[in-house]
Amino acid sequence: MVRQLSLFDPPPAGEHHRGEHPASAHPCGEHPPAPQRPQPPRRRRALHPRxxxxxxxxxxxxxxxxxxxxxxxxxxxxxxxxxxxxxxxxxxxxxxxxxxxxxxxxxxxxxxxxxxxxxxxxxSGFAIKVPPTWRDLHASGQKLLRQGTAPVQVPHKLGISAERWQEIQEACSITVVALPPES
Incomplete structure (x- = not known):
């Protein structure tokens, strides 16, 4: 007779688990509880001050x-x-x-x-004082250039003259360069 066993069923009487000796079995058929060792108190992690x-x-x-x-x-x-x-x-x-x-x-x-x-x-901006409207026009012009607009068409799309666009580009292209101190 073949009997199907489940992992959750207790072993039949007289049988024992692999690695377990029948002499070590508890008289009631249950395993004795593992001895309780006192656990050291867990340290709580301090909260960050912020x-x-x-x-x-x-x-x-x-x-x-x-x-x-x-x-x-x-x-x-x-x-x-x-x-x-x-x-x-x-x-x-x-x-x-x-x-x-x-x-x-x-x-x-x-x-x-x-x-x-x-x-x-x-x-991180400009080395000289540039009017906010010029900075906005420069940013809009740079965006148009990144989108593929021809450089000649940029002043027309911004509604300014080519001379004004050249002036804005020159003013906005000057940036601060930090030099290392001389030693």
Missing amino acids: AAAHALALQHLDLADTIAGNFARRTVHPFEDLRQVAIIGLLKAAERYNPTGGRPFRPYGRTYANGEIMHYLRD
Whole structure:
């Protein structure tokens, strides 16, 4: 007679598991419980001092995306770079935010993120003071060039003269170059 056994059924009387000796079986047919060793208390990991601020900033990543997108459309800087800078602004805002003031976090965080991006653009921007309208025209012209517009057609599409476009390109192409200090 062939009998099908299941892993979940107890072994039939008189049989034992592989590696188990019948002499070691408990008189009731059950295995004795394993001896309990006292476990050392688990150390709890200390929370990061700014964990709450970081969580608050992470809840508003959509705000960083929106702000970075607005600046990316108006400048030649990549969206990803501006997003990281906006997140830094949100982190700074979350560290300084006081919820007892009655003011919601979003406007507060928006101010810091905008300011952080403005500082970044100022520090990585032009060596000379260029009017914002020129910077916007330059960014729009660079975008048209990346899209495949012929360089001769760019001033016409921007609604300016070729001479003005040349002047804008010259003004916006001067950047700061950091030289190592002489030793």
